[in-house]
Amino acid sequence: MMAAEKPELSRGELLKKLRAEHAQTVERTQELLKDQKRIQRDICSFIRETPKSVPEIAKEIGLPANQVLWYIASFRKYGIVVEDGMCEDYPLYRKAEEN
Amino acid sequence: MSEKPKIAVYTCYCGGNISHTVKCEQVAKLLAEQPDVVVSRTNMSLCSDAGQSQIEEDIRELGVNRVVIGACAPSLHEQTFRKTVIRAGLNPYLYHHIGLREQDSWVHTCDADGATCKAVRLMAAGVAKARLLDPLEPIQLEAEKRALVIGGGVAGLRAALDIADQGLKVVLVEKTPFLGGRMAQLDTVFPTGEEAHILLADLIDKVVNHDKITIFTQTEVTKVSGYVGNYGIQLTQHSRGVSAENAKALQDACQQMVADEFNYGLTERKVIYQPYHGCYPPLPAVDWEHYNGEPININGKSEILKDEIQQFELSAGAVVVATGFDPYVPREGEYGYSELPQVVTLPQLIRHMALNPGAKSLEWQGHKVRDIVLIHCVGSREIEGIDEPQEDGQVNNYCSRVCCTATLHMIEELRENFPKLNIYDLYQDIRTYGRGHEDYYINALDNGTRFVRYHGEEKPKVFAAPKGDTHPVLVHVTDALTYNQELEIPVDLVVLATGMQPRQIDDLVKMLKVSRGNDRFLLEVHPKLRPVETAVNGVILAGTAQGPMNIQESISAASAAAAKVISLLGSGQVELQPFVAAVDPEKCNGTGACVEACEYEDAIALETFVEDGKEVTRAVVTPANCTGCGACVAVCPNRAIDVQGWTLAQYEAMVDAIAMDIVDLVEAG
Amino acid sequence: MNNVKVDALVIGGGIAGMQAALDLGDQGYQVALVEKEPSIGGKMITLSKVFPTLDCCSCITTPKMSAVAHHPNIQMFTYCEVESVDQQENGFDVSVLQKPRYVNADTCTGCRLCEYACPITVPSSFDRGLGSYRTARVPFSTAVPQIAVLDIENCILCGKCEKVCPVGAIDFTQQPETFSIDTTSIVLATGFELTDLDAKNEYGAGELPNVIDPLMMERFLAPTGPYGRVLRPGDGMEPMTIAYVQCAGSRDETLGIEYCSRTCCMYAIKQSMLISGALPLAEVTIYYMDIRTFGKGYEQFYQNAKAMGVEFVRGKVAKITEDENHNPVVRVERTEEGDVVERTFDLVVLSLGMVAGDPLSKFGLTPAEDGYIKIPSVNASPCETRRPGIFVTGTAGGPMDIVDSIVTASAAASAASAYIRSKTQVGIEEREVAHV
Numbered sequence A: 001m002m003a004a005e006k007p008e009l010s011r012g013e014l015l016k017k018l019r020a021e022h023a024q025t026v027e028r029t030q031e032l033l034k035d036q037k038r039i040q041r042d043i044c045s046f047i048r049e050t051p052k053s054v055p056e057i058a059k060e061i062g063l064p065a066n067q068v069l070w071y072i073a074s075f076r077k078y079g080i081v082v083e084d085g086m087c088e089d090y091p092l093y094r095k096a097e098e099n
Numbered sequence B: 001m002s003e004k005p006k007i008a009v010y011t012c013y014c015g016g017n018i019s020h021t022v023k024c025e026q027v028a029k030l031l032a033e034q035p036d037v038v039v040s041r042t043n044m045s046l047c048s049d050a051g052q053s054q055i056e057e058d059i060r061e062l063g064v065n066r067v068v069i070g071a072c073a074p075s076l077h078e079q080t081f082r083k084t085v086i087r088a089g090l091n092p093y094l095y096h097h098i099g100l101r102e103q104d105s106w107v108h109t110c111d112a113d114g115a116t117c118k119a120v121r122l123m124a125a126g127v128a129k130a131r132l133l134d135p136l137e138p139i140q141l142e143a144e145k146r147a148l149v150i151g152g153g154v155a156g157l158r159a160a161l162d163i164a165d166q167g168l169k170v171v172l173v174e175k176t177p178f179l180g181g182r183m184a185q186l187d188t189v190f191p192t193g194e195e196a197h198i199l200l201a202d203l204i205d206k207v208v209n210h211d212k213i214t215i216f217t218q219t220e221v222t223k224v225s226g227y228v229g230n231y232g233i234q235l236t237q238h239s240r241g242v243s244a245e246n247a248k249a250l251q252d253a254c255q256q257m258v259a260d261e262f263n264y265g266l267t268e269r270k271v272i273y274q275p276y277h278g279c280y281p282p283l284p285a286v287d288w289e290h291y292n293g294e295p296i297n298i299n300g301k302s303e304i305l306k307d308e309i310q311q312f313e314l315s316a317g318a319v320v321v322a323t324g325f326d327p328y329v330p331r332e333g334e335y336g337y338s339e340l341p342q343v344v345t346l347p348q349l350i351r352h353m354a355l356n357p358g359a360k361s362l363e364w365q366g367h368k369v370r371d372i373v374l375i376h377c378v379g380s381r382e383i384e385g386i387d388e389p390q391e392d393g394q395v396n397n398y399c400s401r402v403c404c405t406a407t408l409h410m411i412e413e414l415r416e417n418f419p420k421l422n423i424y425d426l427y428q429d430i431r432t433y434g435r436g437h438e439d440y441y442i443n444a445l446d447n448g449t450r451f452v453r454y455h456g457e458e459k460p461k462v463f464a465a466p467k468g469d470t471h472p473v474l475v476h477v478t479d480a481l482t483y484n485q486e487l488e489i490p491v492d493l494v495v496l497a498t499g500m501q502p503r504q505i506d507d508l509v510k511m512l513k514v515s516r517g518n519d520r521f522l523l524e525v526h527p528k529l530r531p532v533e534t535a536v537n538g539v540i541l542a543g544t545a546q547g548p549m550n551i552q553e554s555i556s557a558a559s560a561a562a563a564k565v566i567s568l569l570g571s572g573q574v575e576l577q578p579f580v581a582a583v584d585p586e587k588c589n590g591t592g593a594c595v596e597a598c599e600y601e602d603a604i605a606l607e608t609f610v611e612d613g614k615e616v617t618r619a620v621v622t623p624a625n626c627t628g629c630g631a632c633v634a635v636c637p638n639r640a641i642d643v644q645g646w647t648l649a650q651y652e653a654m655v656d657a658i659a660m661d662i663v664d665l666v667e668a669g
Numbered sequence C: 001m002n003n004v005k006v007d008a009l010v011i012g013g014g015i016a017g018m019q020a021a022l023d024l025g026d027q028g029y030q031v032a033l034v035e036k037e038p039s040i041g042g043k044m045i046t047l048s049k050v051f052p053t054l055d056c057c058s059c060i061t062t063p064k065m066s067a068v069a070h071h072p073n074i075q076m077f078t079y080c081e082v083e084s085v086d087q088q089e090n091g092f093d094v095s096v097l098q099k100p101r102y103v104n105a106d107t108c109t110g111c112r113l114c115e116y117a118c119p120i121t122v123p124s125s126f127d128r129g130l131g132s133y134r135t136a137r138v139p140f141s142t143a144v145p146q147i148a149v150l151d152i153e154n155c156i157l158c159g160k161c162e163k164v165c166p167v168g169a170i171d172f173t174q175q176p177e178t179f180s181i182d183t184t185s186i187v188l189a190t191g192f193e194l195t196d197l198d199a200k201n202e203y204g205a206g207e208l209p210n211v212i213d214p215l216m217m218e219r220f221l222a223p224t225g226p227y228g229r230v231l232r233p234g235d236g237m238e239p240m241t242i243a244y245v246q247c248a249g250s251r252d253e254t255l256g257i258e259y260c261s262r263t264c265c266m267y268a269i270k271q272s273m274l275i276s277g278a279l280p281l282a283e284v285t286i287y288y289m290d291i292r293t294f295g296k297g298y299e300q301f302y303q304n305a306k307a308m309g310v311e312f313v314r315g316k317v318a319k320i321t322e323d324e325n326h327n328p329v330v331r332v333e334r335t336e337e338g339d340v341v342e343r344t345f346d347l348v349v350l351s352l353g354m355v356a357g358d359p360l361s362k363f364g365l366t367p368a369e370d371g372y373i374k375i376p377s378v379n380a381s382p383c384e385t386r387r388p389g390i391f392v393t394g395t396a397g398g399p400m401d402i403v404d405s406i407v408t409a410s411a412a413a414s415a416a417s418a419y420i421r422s423k424t425q426v427g428i429e430e431r432e433v434a435h436v
């Protein structure tokens, strides 16, 4: 089994092997990260001053509303945005204060 | 108590259940100010592993020696946190639990400020009590490694077998002369089509031949004393009335006939009887309830049968209640029952089919049945204000769970045996929920059964048809499947799919001190946390005594009950909570008021000792028999008795804290 | 890793597996519990509140998880897959694969600093993809064990986690390891999966953003849910009209699932009641063929929902489409009125059914026609499979709710312990019984 190989490889070799094995996923994920960073920047700058609803954000940055909501949920979880009021049936979101 | 109290206080959000009303952070902050409190925290859910770890860490790292938790009701998680505290090396009774959810947030949802104030008071009282807590040790008792199983139906049999298979002794008690319960009255069973009596014979065989199981038939429990690990049980047994030698002759000679309840009154039997061929025990028995006491003549000798009642005493560590169900018996006139001879119950039809195997056509009282209607939910799913209540004022508002599949199973049998029969099924919802059950419904839809859906508010009506009609009975029903069309169905036989009711076991319920739900079935502690245990420690439920179930479910419940008995008694020891009376010998001068006030046998007594050469009388508690009710505490003129863990001093401290002005409370900090 | 020797191996750490392990452990048997996910808890830990008592789910589940983790007779192996099961003379030799967490399980304290440092956000399976977590993470706040896991498939190997970890627990060199468990008996508690949201073209084939599965709704209703409130996933609107489509994945010949999934009526009713609590102005409509509230106290639950104003409409939903604002449009044949109507809702929940969770072949078992484990003698031994010594419990043995899962778990524990005793002849007298 693979476990048996472990003692034969040094840490450096193992890391190299890992990089080689995952070259494709790393590349794909790096692309993803780029997108995520851009979207985060766009969303955050749009809601820095005034809180906005998901459809408003979607319209502004040109992303489907369901995807925007996913980002908002994630930003909420990690403290990047906060909920701030409602407009009709839509909660509004605002960039959290930096600390 | 020498060490200085270092109290940790936890206010749980309960995932919002508490924090939606109570301002937990505020509570925690105020409590932190209280004397002796070294840490006061909140937590999203304290019972989670992370929450428990926090408590452990505080005990270890901060030297906390008293723990106060405000969370859900103690019945839910007091035990959970006891174990947490033990893991951190602290005595489990140095922790006090406050039910902030049931006693506060859930009952004051509209008053957040009031609820928060109340939480502060309750928690402050908890802290006041915690300061005075003493370490206690649970009472360890030797447990009798024997279980009593009450009821010899499939559930009782299975529970007995599973317990005995683990090496514990079992006494199985059955009220009637024969084992098997209601399952013996079934013919073939869903979802497999197996024959009930073959399945049952197999199980009975294993039970009867198990060297750890003792069986008492014609026996009832007549006295219960003691507590978990050591129940004292009195059994009262009727005699069989016949012996292997004279049974046949007596039975042949016996002339007295009574309705045969095994066939739900469809047939008659002698008072010396065996319900069916192959039943266990194989020896006939006398039906003492109906025997008229007249002599029976055999070989010119006349013999009067005598019931010699015997009593047995035994001890058991745990009791399994498997007393089963009775089919609902419709009221006179309910859907024409007992007024029209063409109206029967499903259990009766099952017996009718079993009694007439291989019949070419379905006959009822000599008439061929061409059209038959089966009505679901009779005696079940009744609606308050619409249906007439039962004798005890309750309406049977529960679903009996087995009757839908049992009815469709019957329809399949009818269709197979009598292809020409017109079958109508009148239902509210078809509840063929189990594995393999839906197939019966699908088959019935395919085989020409006509389904009519009625509403519970508008039940079908059954009438005698006018003389000269083609059929003896008319059924009126509004069919919700065809836009509420009014139907009149002429039929030869109406079958009522009657539901389940618990058996009449009032005496047993009283003796065991178990509770019943609104549906009158026996009540479990919590359907998810302790689904087969009752609130009485050591009394466990199996099968339909707890609620409607089919055979498979009864067996699972019985095996689950067995698992609980084994965990409880397997080690030969049980632990009881130490919340019992304790006498301070310094203060006691032997007035005996406590002994008089105590309602429990052998819980407290006066004993004489020699002290400094003088004879003195003092009250002495037997912890195992004490329930901690506190009656003795109230009457002691010397305040010499306390219930451990709930002492008078602790109560006073709590009352003081609760009564304190909230402003003072805050300032006291 | 050393080989493990136990009396019973429980496969699957959902509520059924946990309960079976606890019962066996309480009886004094040595138990190994193998769970393929990084945390035990199963589906139940993702639920909001649970019928019929409406207890908050974590109040029931997390203490059980904790009890398993601390039980002196239970060894827990998470993030492990069973690879093969070989019959031995007196039991089974089970080969188990420990998947690499890329985190040292012995040193990780679950502090989550890695999670906060990790730059990649991915959809969280715990939130059915609607919430998120990081590539390095503790799977959810109440996970047991509280050990981080690194999802190498979504990793850029930047090493930020490694830098922040205060105990040096991140280990990119971890490899999969196999070890074997030598056991007398096995309890299968591998659970269920929902039928596919996209199975039916008539219901939008999974492409309508505001047509969701019921576990998503559980997450919305849970206090730790992805939005912190009930919103529709299409655009973050608070839904004011919500429909439930019953039997959306069950009792349906075209899907090959003809059986009843047994829990959907109750969870739909439960969710409706919880929605009324969360959104007092929302209107909930349930489209159904039969309401199957057969359990203890369940009929009353149904009647309460009716009294609270939940609308029950008998009818078969023929089609779901959407309008230009992604509002789902439900076309239903109402049997009582005898008409066909179309109605627009803000949100539609498909009451999907339950299918067996895991392929059975590696356990040497074949499924019955319904895809679940074949139980040769349900009316005599409801927990016994075709292979002596292998028992089944919970939804691995067919759809059922938590109450029934827990009872069958204790029953399976009972059956397994009888089997262990018959094989090893260990008397209960001789065994050490733990007091925990």
Ligand SMILES: Cc1cc2nc3c(=O)[nH]c(=O)nc-3n(C[C@H](O)[C@H](O)[C@H](O)COP(=O)(O)OP(=O)(O)OC[C@H]3O[C@@H](n4cnc5c(N)ncnc54)[C@H](O)[C@@H]3O)c2cc1C
Pocket: B150, B151, B152, B153, B154, B155, B156, B173, B174, B175, B176, B179, B180, B181, B182, B183, B186, B188, B189, B190, B191, B219, B220, B221, B322, B323, B324, B325, B326, B327, B346, B347, B350, B402, B406, B409, B498, B499, B500, B503, B505, B508, B542, B543, B544, B545, B549, B550, B551, B552, B554, C379
């Ligand atoms: C019409 C109908 C059809 C059914 N068909 C099926 C089917 O096809 N398949 C299926 O799976 N299930 C079926 N069932 C359900 C099945 O009958 C029950 O699940 C099963 O019989 C329950 O067993 P039990 O042991 O819980 O109760 P019971 O069979 O009622 O046994 C209880 C026993 O306890 C004894 N007892 C009662 N009180 C006392 C006392 N105080 N002291 C001592 N003993 C006492 C009784 O005499 C009895 O022997 C059907 C039920 C009905 C009503």
Ligand SMILES: Cc1cc2nc3c(=O)[nH]c(=O)nc-3n(C[C@H](O)[C@H](O)[C@H](O)COP(=O)(O)OP(=O)(O)OC[C@H]3O[C@@H](n4cnc5c(N)ncnc54)[C@H](O)[C@@H]3O)c2cc1C
Pocket: C011, C012, C013, C014, C015, C016, C017, C034, C035, C036, C037, C040, C041, C042, C043, C044, C047, C049, C050, C051, C052, C080, C081, C082, C189, C190, C191, C192, C193, C194, C214, C215, C218, C263, C267, C270, C357, C358, C393, C394, C395, C396, C400, C401, C402, C403, C405
């Ligand atoms: C939307 C919804 C709401 C519900 N609400 C309620 C409710 O309110 N009340 C109620 O009583 N019931 C409810 N239920 C039903 C309840 O979810 C189930 O009864 C219960 O979760 C079943 O538990 P289980 O342990 O059998 O299965 P699962 O929870 O599926 O657990 C199985 C476990 O085994 C693991 N596993 C699977 N295969 C393997 C393998 N090969 N190796 C190792 N591990 C493996 C899985 O990862 C999982 O952890 C609901 C169901 C749904 C879908």
Ligand code: SF4
Pocket: B376, B377, B378, B380, B381, B398, B399, B400, B401, B402, B403, B404, B405, B428, B429, B430, B431, B497, B499, C294
């Ligand atoms: S099982 Fe069917 S017939 Fe029996 S009460 Fe329930 S719904 Fe009515």
